[in-house]
Amino acid sequence: MVTESWEIRAAGKRQSILDQIPKEWKLSTADINKAKAQRDITGPFIEQFLDNEEIKITSYDAVELVNQIQQGKLTAVQVTTAFSKRAAIAHQIGNCLLEFFFDKALERAKELDAYFAQNQRTIGPLHGLPISLKDQFHVKGVDTSMAYVGWIGRNHGFPESQTHQVESLLTTDLLSLGAVLYCKTSLPQTLFFGETVNNITGITPNPQNQLLSCGGSSGGEGALIALGGSVLGVGTDIGGSVRVPAAFNGIYSIKPSVDRVSYKDVATTNPGQTIWPSTAGFMGSSLSGVTLALQSTLSTKPWLRDPAVVPIPFREDVYQSYKSLNRPLKFGIVWSDGIANPHPPISRGLKRIVTALREAGHGVVDWNPPSHSEAMNIHLNILLADASADVREQLALSGEPLVPGVMAAEEGVQPMGLLEYQALTLEGKAYENAYAEYWNANTGEDGEVVDAVIMPVAPSAAVRPGKFYHIAYTEVLNMLNYSTVVVPVHGIKADKEVDVVDQGYQPSSETDRLNWGAYDPEIFYGAPVGVQIVGRKFEEEKVLGIAEVVDEVLKAHTK
Structure with a gap:
């Protein structure tokens, strides 16, 4: 009470x-x-x-x-x-x-x-x-x-x-x-x-x-x-x-x-939602620190005490082989997901990465995978399948209100039925298969698939409070369960003199209109720019090694 x-x-x-x-x-x-x-x-x-x-x-x-x-x-x-x-x-x-x-x-x-x-x-x-x-x-x-x-x-x-x-x-x-x-x-x-x-x-x-x-x-x-x-x-x-x-x-x-x-x-x-659940991850001031955290925690063999953990020790050989690779890497670049186009600082950061990678001898191809919109809709519907019953139960403990803007189902909405839930799960699995097929088929002239994908984390460099309109750039990777590392784009921060508003810009969707309406070069001035480096499922060591390469290339290019 x-x-x-x-x-x-x-x-x-x-x-x-x-x-x-x-x-x-x-x-x-x-x-x-x-x-x-x-x-x-x-x-x-x-x-x-x-x-x-x-x-x-x-x-x-x-x-x-x-x-x-x-x-x-x-x-x-x-x-x-x-x-x-x-x-x-x-x-x-x-x-x-x-x-x-x-x-x-x-x-x-x-x-x-x-x-x-x-x-x-x-x-x-x-x-x-x-x-x-x-x-x-x-x-x-x-x-x-x-x-x-x-x-x-x-x-x-x-x-x-x-x-x-x-x-x-x-x-x-x-x-x-x-x-x-x-x-x-x-x-x-x-x-x-x-x-x-x-x-x-x-x-x-x-x-x-x-x-x-x-x-x-x-x-x-x-x-x-x-x-x-x-x-x-x-x-x-x-x-x-x-x-x-x-x-x-x-x-x-x-x-x-x-x-x-x-x-x-x-x-x-909502701990009972186990179709696309949350995962624990690490954040740090350096890439080596993040790597140390994963290496160390896996050394305890957590799968012996938590049967949900996959029994895969940290694969040092995989990490080192990509970190010190003696061949050029090949990257897919997502310039936009087609729903909300990135603001000028993000686009400038992506261009800096492409230039730096190509100058370092690495290959870059455009990456246009299956619709992020489809993945976003499936994932959001699964997250809200309980009609936010768990959320409302926790709020009722104190009588506190829901914070404005927080994602929750509307009052009175009923939980999703089992058959609909199962059908949605199958749609998600079909999307996973379609994405894998795209990755395997996108070989280019050299016949090699990309080693990793680089894409925005969000369409903006941070957001103005209450104006975060689009999370599909990250959300799609939760549904795919892919391994992902974020690195800052060294030397790039939002600059009001450079990242000016395109007065003739025509939004491609309502979400894009809201996103671009929130952009103001003066307000965003000084905001950092970061990107995601994406590998496939359980490729943490590979992506960490590749991230080391990208990070060093960016640092050298900035100098």
């Missing part, structure tokens, strides 16, 4: 997050107001609140950090304290956390340092590395509300008797590898939204351009990493949720195929 208003409960939770921040890390009201007036709060702005040593530590990527700790140059306590402080400041100016537990993290770091001092070795490949978690992953002793007010003080999806006793398998595995967990990041109410907004903490803006969204649903992770409060985070993806925030925030991510990484005991929306 609800005994107090949802507004009071949400306000209490907001305050409890701030209460966990040590007094010496608290910002003044003047500093917070100054942050609100800035467009870009990354880099120099947030670093004004850190000392030189903290800036140095938080500037390393994940691989550099674990190496520094393994060599005894840094301690787990030093690293944990630096990242916890930066995360605490990031939340105060960027509103990106739902949980902050520095005390637990510091205790863990001290234990790791004591082990290292006694044994002169680390306990695993992630020893002392602070890792942030999207607030779907259960950590013992910590709430998992998943941004529902009704789950404050508990663990989403578990009975009250198990409050704060639950731990997701991936959490357990990260701890066994030596990781330090210190915070959980914000996400949109229900998860089904490409922006991060909920009734507890409100909106999480894009820290590189606060006029825009940080994306969703793993948007808190994207914002925290962009602010340097984390170098490696764990998210989930059912329609673009680790890829959209990565692209919008200028960082890296991987969406593995479903069941490559354990999803056991992870909070989610």
Whole structure:
């Protein structure tokens, strides 16, 4: 029974997050107001609140950090304290956390340092590395509300008797590898939204351009990493949720195929939907860090404790063979999905990639696969097949309203019938087959199929709040269950002087009209541009290796 208003409960939770921040890390009201007036709060702005040593530590990527700790140059306590402080400041100016537990993290770091001092070795490949978690992953002793007010003080999806006793398998595995967990990041109410907004903490803006969204649903992770409060985070993806925030925030991510990484005991929306379910993925400040996360978690053989996980260890030979390939690669390029054409910054980024790849000796062909519109309709209908019954059940726990814009079935709509559900599933399988046939048949003059596909993550470089009109660029890959890595297009950000509006542009659809109507060069100025590198099902190692090649080519071309 609800005994107090949802507004009071949400306000209490907001305050409890701030209460966990040590007094010496608290910002003044003047500093917070100054942050609100800035467009870009990354880099120099947030670093004004850190000392030189903290800036140095938080500037390393994940691989550099674990190496520094393994060599005894840094301690787990030093690293944990630096990242916890930066995360605490990031939340105060960027509103990106739902949980902050520095005390637990510091205790863990001290234990790791004591082990290292006694044994002169680390306990695993992630020893002392602070890792942030999207607030779907259960950590013992910590709430998992998943941004529902009704789950404050508990663990989403578990009975009250198990409050704060639950731990997701991936959490357990990260701890066994030596990781330090210190915070959980914000996400949109229900998860089904490409922006991060909920009734507890409100909106999480894009820290590189606060006029825009940080994306969703793993948007808190994207914002925290962009602010340097984390170098490696764990998210989930059912329609673009680790890829959209990565692209919008200028960082890296991987969406593995479903069941490559354990999803056991992870909070989610409508958990009974298993036709095209969510998958756990990784986000980071570097591609090597994302790779380290997948390598490490698979080394624990999660399939022995989670029978849903496919028993495929990390294939180092495949990864290295593509990373150091001695032949040209062949790429398919999606310039547009034919529904919503990309804004000028995205098109310019794609052209930069094509130029850089061709100059490096790689092949590029246009890629025009089966209709994204068809895939989008099938996928969305499956996601809403329960008529949002699960969503409404969670909202009823507190009486909180649905956040405007969040995807949900209309009131009174009945759940989809079994026969219709099965027919829709068959349509999806037919689409998968059609896409595979296109990939196999599209060989070109050389007779070789493409190694990977490069395509936009969204038709825009981030979005204006409330104006995310098209997610098919990512959603189609969830339905196909393809392995996908996001990399930033180095040297390309939205530029109001270059990426001007084409006054004669004629929209190709109503969605395209809405998308282009939201574009304003002045508002988008400074937004990062990222792209997806796409492989087929369970080709994570291949795509990571290819992404390394593309990333290096882009860096060299930018120089």
